Amino acid sequence: MKDDVRIGVYICHCGSNIAGTVDTKEVAKFAQGLPSVVIAKDYMYMCSDPGQNMIKEDIEQLGLNRVVVASCSPMLHEHTFRQACQDAGLNPYLFEMANIREHCSWVTEDPKSATEKAKALVSAAVRRIYYQEPLEVREVPVTASVLVVGGGIAGIQAALEIANAGHKVYLVEREPSIGGHMAQFDKTFPTLDCASCIFTPLLSAVGQHPNIDLMTYSDVEEVSGYIGNFKAKIRKRARYVDEDKCNGCLVCVEKCPWKAVSEFDEGLAQRKAIYTPFAQAVPSVPVIDTEHCVYFSKGTCRACERFCDPKAIDFEQQDKEVEVEVGAVIVATGYDAFDPSVITSYGYGHYDNVITALQFERMCNASGPTDGKIVLRDGSEPKNIAIIHCVGSRDKNYHEYCSRVCCMYSLKYSHLIKEKIEDAEVYQFYIDMRCFGKGYEEFYERVSDEGVKFIRGKVGEVTNRTITEEERGKLVVVAEDSLMSAMIRVPADMVILSTALEARSDAEAVARLFNISRSADGFFLERHPKLDPVATTTDGTFVVGCAQGPKDIPDAVAQASAAAARVLAMISKGSVEIEAATAVIDEELCSGCKICNLLCPYSAISFDEEKSVSRINEALCKGCGVCVAACPSSAIAGKHFTTEQIMAEIEGVLV
Amino acid sequence: MAKLNLAIYWSASCGGCDVAILDINEKILQVAEIADIVFWPIALDFKRHHVEAMEDKSIDVCLFNGAVRTSEQEEMAELLRAKSKAMVAFGSCAHLGGIPGLSNFTNRAETFERAFVEAESCDNPDKTLPQNMTNVAEGELEQPEFYDTVKALNQVVDVEYYIPGCPPTVPIISQVVDALAAGKLPPVGTVFGSDKALCDECPRTKEEKKITKIYRPHEIIPDPEKCFLEQGMICTGPATRGGCEARCIAANMPCRGCFGPPPGVTDQGTHMLSALASILDVTEDEDIARMIDEIVDPAGTFYRFSLPTAMMNRRRM
Ligand SMILES: Cc1cc2nc3c(=O)[nH]c(=O)nc-3n(C[C@H](O)[C@H](O)[C@H](O)COP(=O)(O)OP(=O)(O)OC[C@H]3O[C@@H](n4cnc5c(N)ncnc54)[C@H](O)[C@@H]3O)c2cc1C
Ligand code: SF4
Ligand code: SF4
Ligand code: SF4
Ligand code: SF4
Secondary structure, eight states: OOTTOOEEEEEEOTTTTTTTTSOHHHHHHHHHTSTTEEEEEEESOTTSHHHHHHHHHHHHHHOOOEEEEEESOHHHHHHHHHHHHHHTTOOGGGEEEEEOTTTTGGGOOOHHHHHHHHHHHHHHHHHHHHHOOOOOOEEEEOOSEEEEEOOSHHHHHHHHHHHHTTOEEEEEOSSSSSOGGGGGOSEETTTTEEHHHHHHHHHHHHHHOTTEEEEOSEEEEEEEEETTEEEEEEEEOOOSBOTTTOOSOOHHHHHOOOEEEOTTTTTSSEEESEEOSSTTOSSOOOEEOTTTOHHHHHSOOOHHHHHOTTOOBOTTOOOEEEEEEESEEEEOOOEEEOOGGGSGGGOBTTBTTEEEHHHHHHHHSTTSTTTTOOOOTTSOOOSEEEEEEEESSSOTTSOOSOOSSHHHHHHHHHHHHHHHSTTOEEEEEESSOOOOSTTHHHHHHHHHHTTOEEEESOEEEEEOOOOSTTTTTSEEEEEEETTTTEEEEEEESEEEEEEOEEEOTTHHHHHHHHTOOBOTTSSBOOSBTTTBSSBOSSTTEEEOGGGSSOOOHHHHHHHHHHHHHHHHHHHHHOEEEEOSSOEEEOTTTOOOOOSSTTTOTTOOEEEETTTTEEEEOTTTOOOOOHHHHHOTTOOEEETTSOHHHHHHHHHHHTO | OOOEEEEEEESBSOSHHHHHHHTTTTHHHHHHHHEEEEEOTTTSOOOHHHHHHSOTTOEEEEEEESBEEEHHHHHHHHHHHHHEEEEEEEHHHHHHOTGGGGGGGSOHHHHHIIIIIISTTOOOTTOOOOOSEEEETTEEEEOOOEEEEEEOGGGTSOOSEEEOSSSOOHHHHHHHHHHHHHTOOOOTTOBSSOSSBGGGTOOSBOOOOOBSOOBOTTTOOOOTTBOTGGGTBOOOGGGSBOOSTTHHHHTTOOOOOTTOOOTTOSOHHHHHHHHHHHHBOOOSHHHHHHHHHHSSSHHHHHSTTTGGGSSSOSOOO
8 A cells, every 4th residue: 555645535515416425424434444545525516616625624634645436426526636736736637526416316217225335436436546646737839820721601700800800811712713602692681781792892801811821623632730830731732823823803604605504603604714713702812613614624724824915824733732831730521512402302403493592692792693583494474482401301201300490591581582572472381480589580470571471381292284374384283281180282383391400421531631529410519518519529620610510600600700719718828738648558578579560549649660669749639538448458548547556446336 | 407306297288288399309309408207107117106206396397288177187286386396387288277178168967978988989878977986896995086267377386387388388488498408497477489479579460440241261362461450350469478370370371379478467357358359340230240250169269278267267066
């Protein structure tokens, strides 16, 4: 026995949360009898100031050098008590917490077994802490620049906030222009303000900002390093237009004789082989789509080159690799719209006038493919328009979650339709109306007053098989009206599918690239849903906007600002603390088998070929323990989770 | 220097360890030079009463091979312990329990049933089984008691040194002989062999490992240059103490683990198992199940030599 170990044990009542079931006095008495325990007390609220002061005083007066608190989950108060120990001069890693609330008093109503279990948990903590060692909390400097990935509204907001605070931002966008989905909209709910009026100033602010290095048509290829010190490799794809020479006149676009389907217009219009996605694109430098450019396929044309005054067209341009060093990463890659063609009964792709929400957004946009006119495929004006909610959302076959914005944008469409076609009839087929945001309920009232027909029920089918005269020549929406418990048939000229927001199709690869996790719905996972909503499990990497889950613009912006604030705080402090409970490899024991090499989720392990041993970069290691368990030579020890400590804990719990 | 008194004994073993001592060839002459062999049942005609007659601690070194599974083996271990200054667990069975130790997955009754009744080579319609006491016309015969559990030597008596291997290799035996001759024995508790796992001395090229199928030795002809694990063959090298000079590896056979766990490892089997589990490159449930099925006889594979000294060392009785 080390005779210099002096343990203090504190049993918390948590009001009646613990003491209501566990006999805390008895547990304290039991703890008093355990080896090396100098003092054991029970108290009403250990996390209160008097509770913490009790610990501090005992450390000072009784010379305690180990502290155990039996209370709630370490998730809640480990930090509190570690801090209290530290204030009294005790290394925070000489503190241990036994969870006798979530793991004990809350899971049984039987006082006897609860008390016994509390004793076992306390005994485990006491035996374990005997072997605990002080650990050094390390600090690393923070590089004062930031990588923002994705130039939708969320990425733009984050980039501008950081750049305005005076720090360098590398904004990487894979499309030829920033803007994301918001650039496609005409008006935004619930205020109905013109999207481009509020958005284009932001786009150009980004384009002109001295602190923003904007890389469009680019991809992040590799990220290494750790909080405060990331390195990213970015590939700038060849645009075949020299960004420095191009003055944005777009004569080339006008002169290009070759066309392709416009992605930005959701297939409703065509663009040229050399193009910018939309008129206010930032940067206004076009790109050549080599798939549709005839020069690239057949070797002739070069019309654009001939007309370009500043000689910016460069058919020889190559992809460029850029490496940047940043202190933090903000992932703002947004969402994909659900492809409704998989729900064959809705006829998307089959019937001309069944369109998606994003197609409708483009149609309403004054600078869109129809100059803002709502028209059927044959150019005529629709009179009856059906809007089907929850297409791909709240559906066990596709996505179980609610996409959160579709009810609202569907209401927006009612308004836009009424605005443009006064005598139109609009039918909303909804499951539930979810109008939860600020001003949303009011917006719902306003749109209702404009005379929309709400039909509660799931649509079974959209068909062109008509039965009545009234239906002839139209599409028929067949649904069950669940309020009337009857099947109904509604003839419509146009059907708009309010499609779900889903995780990007490449989300898995992006998650791997940035070492972040995804939740079951496929979106990137935040560190804590309530208390840490924009951080991820990789320190220094944040996720904002729809990349984290479906949300509206205000929420996306709020998250972006939150992440920017976190990053700015890091930068202004100049350094960050990193995990002390890391793993270490004993070179004397490592046989160089390389079993551990690919396992680390944080890429902390590398191989030293010269000495033929593996190494852990402690700055990257999070102490997850994966490699510790895998090493067949026991060459890797997890600090704070040594075999000795774990075995002692197990023995303790078995008493 | 006075000659050493050397004893060599075998208990639950196959005899290979004794043969290994003879395999040191001319080195045996050096043994004869430095030591008087006072007890070696396989080679010389000594009886138990000769040992009993010796003074306590009069044997300098006892090389004890084989596991302990009968009352007689236990008594001999205790007797030799009392008479010896240094007790050496010689070979995998004495060191770790060895192959006989795998019968800790059964018990005495089932072992007898298998060996004396079921075995394909048995003709025993009356199901006659070995008895502790048997009455015959001449009187009562006593046989040693056969225990349910096989033990390693140090689970029965205190042991000073360990010589691993099934059987121990000539270089290691020579190393021990040299140490004895020089009177320079290492600290008590030493296991002769390397301080690192076998991979350290394995000459094969090692890459990062990810496998999607497990092969048994007869299923493929392995590439002799590449690490077996990367080829999907279970090689227990990473969880096995080195020092054997990778003799199986040289014969293009994966390591089976006879040198026991490397220093610091308490349980060779679980360490090998978690290392192997860590390199399976499959995520779908059915692929995982398939790969688990591809490990034929997991207990025998991971604990081939070390079950009695593992953390969980026998089936529940
Ligand atoms: C039909 C429809 C109508 C809507 N109407 C409204 C409305 O009226 N009001 C409202 O508040 N909300 C509305 N929304 C929601 C709104 O679209 C989102 O809240 C908002 O666009 C989210 O912005 P974001 O930046 O997170 O994502 P996005 O807008 O998707 O932007 C992400 C950006 O990241 C880029 N990117 C993606 N992957 C990568 C990568 N690997 N590397 C580099 N760049 C990448 C993309 O090209 C894109 O530019 C609507 C949604 C839909 C579907
Ligand atoms: S927001 Fe409305 S339409 Fe969209 S998924 Fe949720 S309930 Fe359905
Ligand atoms: S698993 Fe262990 S022995 Fe093998 S390389 Fe990694 S640290 Fe070394
Ligand atoms: S404990 Fe090992 S696997 Fe886990 S983060 Fe550290 S080095 Fe990586
Ligand atoms: S696992 Fe086997 S083959 Fe591979 S390096 Fe280790 S001992 Fe050699």
